[in-house]
Amino acid sequence: MDLIIIFISAAIINNYVLVSFLGICPFIGVSKKLGSAISMGMATTFVMTITAAVAWLINKYILIGLHLEFLEIVAFILVIASLVQLVEMFIKKVSRPLYEALGIFLPLITTNCAILGLALFLVMKNYNFIESIVFGFASGSGFTLALVIMAGIREELELARVPKPFQGAPITLIVAGCLALAFMGFAGLI
Amino acid sequence: MVKAKTPLYREFTKGLWRENPILRMVLGTCPTLAVTTTAINGISMGLAVLFTLVMSSLIISLVRKQIPNEVRIATFIVIIATFVTVADRTIAAFWPAVSKSLGPFVPLIVVNCIVLARQEAFASKNPVGRSVLDALGMSVGFTLVLLILASIREIIGSGTWFGMQIMPPTYTSWMVMVLPPGAFLMLGMLIAFSNWLNAKLEK
Numbered sequence: 001m002d003l004i005i006i007f008i009s010a011a012i013i014n015n016y017v018l019v020s021f022l023g024i025c026p027f028i029g030v031s032k033k034l035g036s037a038i039s040m041g042m043a044t045t046f047v048m049t050i051t052a053a054v055a056w057l058i059n060k061y062i063l064i065g066l067h068l069e070f071l072e073i074v075a076f077i078l079v080i081a082s083l084v085q086l087v088e089m090f091i092k093k094v095s096r097p098l099y100e101a102l103g104i105f106l107p108l109i110t111t112n113c114a115i116l117g118l119a120l121f122l123v124m125k126n127y128n129f130i131e132s133i134v135f136g137f138a139s140g141s142g143f144t145l146a147l148v149i150m151a152g153i154r155e156e157l158e159l160a161r162v163p164k165p166f167q168g169a170p171i172t173l174i175v176a177g178c179l180a181l182a183f184m185g186f187a188g189l190i
Numbered sequence: 191m192v193k194a195k196t197p198l199y200r201e202f203t204k205g206l207w208r209e210n211p212i213l214r215m216v217l218g219t220c221p222t223l224a225v226t227t228t229a230i231n232g233i234s235m236g237l238a239v240l241f242t243l244v245m246s247s248l249i250i251s252l253v254r255k256q257i258p259n260e261v262r263i264a265t266f267i268v269i270i271a272t273f274v275t276v277a278d279r280t281i282a283a284f285w286p287a288v289s290k291s292l293g294p295f296v297p298l299i300v301v302n303c304i305v306l307a308r309q310e311a312f313a314s315k316n317p318v319g320r321s322v323l324d325a326l327g328m329s330v331g332f333t334l335v336l337l338i339l340a341s342i343r344e345i346i347g348s349g350t351w352f353g354m355q356i357m358p359p360t361y362t363s364w365m366v367m368v369l370p371p372g373a374f375l376m377l378g379m380l381i382a383f384s385n386w387l388n389a390k391l392e393k
Binding site: 018019021025072120121166170176180181 | 371
C-alpha cells in the first residue's frame with residue numbers, strides 16, 4: 001500500500017515537471033513531436049529507475065558509511081554521467097532497435113536536472129531500497145506523462161495562429177502553466 | 191581571431207540583454223521557475239549561480255590548455271560540482287532559512303545548463319579576464335531576471351516585497367502566482383514581453 005502511495009504521489013501529485021520544476025529543458029526542447037516525446041520519456045524513466053537504485057546504494061554504503069555526506073553532489077553527478085554511458089553501451093549491445101529508438105536522447109539525460117534531483121530527493125526522503133526504486137520509476141512515469149501530454153498539445157498548437165512575440169518558448173510555458181493548474185487538482189488525492 | 195576584437199566591456203554587457211541566458215536563450219529554466227516565489231529566494235539563487243559561474247570560469251580558463259579535449263565535459267562538471275558544494279555548504283551554514291526554502295535547487299546548479307554552456311562555449315576558449323567578465327555578465331543577467339520575476343510573483347502573489355507589506359491590507363493576493371502555474375505563466379509572459387521589446391528596438 002505504501003508503494004502505491006509513493007507511486008501516485010511521485011507520478012501525479014508532485015509531478016516532476018509541473019509541480020517540482022525539474023527537467024524543464026527537455027520538457028520544452030523535446031515536446032514538439034509525440035514520437036520523440038515518448039522515446040525521451042522512456043529513456044528517462046529507464047535511467048531514473050536505475051539511478052534510484054544506484055544512488056540509494058551509494059548513499060547508504062559509501063557516503064553515509066564513510067561519513068562523506070558533503071561529497072554527495074560530486075559523487076552523484078559522476079555516477080549519473082558514467083551510468084548513462086554504461087546504459088547506452090549496454091542497450092547498444094543487447095537491443096539494437098531500442099538503441100535506435102532512444103538514440104540521441106540518452107546522452108542528453110546526463111544534464112537533465114531531473115535525474116540529479118531524483119538522487120538528491122532520495123537522500124532527503126529516507127526511503128528503503130524497494131521504495132527508492134518505485135520512487136524512481138514513478139518519477140520517470142510522471143515525467144513521461146507530462147511530456148506526452150505537452151507534445152500532444154503542441155502538435156495542435158502548430159495549427160493555431162499565435163501572436164509573434166509569443167511564438168516558441170513563451171506559448172509553451174503558458175500552456176505548461178495551464179497544465180500545472182490542472183495538475184493542482186490532484187493535490188489532496190491521498 | 192575575430193573574438194579578440196570585441197571590446198572588453200561587451201563581454202560583460204552581452205549577458206545583460208542581447209544574450210541574456212533566460213530571456214534570449216531560455217536556459218536554466220528549472221531554478222528560474224522554482225525559486226522565484228519570493229524576491230529573497232530569487233536573489234539568493236542568483237548570487238549562488240554568480241559565485242559558481244565566476245569561480246568555475248576562472249579556474250577552467252586558467253587550466254584550459256591542460257584539459258584533454260576528450261574528457262573536458264567531465265572535468266568541467268567536477269570543477270563546477272566542487273564550487274556548488276562550497277556554495278551549498280556556505281548557504282546552509284550561514285543562512286539556514288534560505289537554504290531550506292531553496293531546497294535541492296542549490297545542488298542542482300551543477301546541471302544548470304547556463305553554467306556548463308558558458309564553460310563549453312566561452313571559458314575553455316578564452317583568456318582569464320574575458321572569461322570572468324563573460325561569467326559576471328551572464329550571471330548578473332540571470333540574477334536580474336530572477337529578481338524581476340520573483341518581485342512580480344511576490345508582489346502579486348502575497349502582497350509583499352522582500353518580506354515587507356507593500357500592497358494595501360484590503361488587497362486579496364492571487365495565490366496562484368506563488369504556486370507552480372503562476373511561475374510558468376509569468377515566465378512565458380516575461381519572455382514574450384522581451385521578444386516584443388526586442389522587435390521594437392531592432393526597428
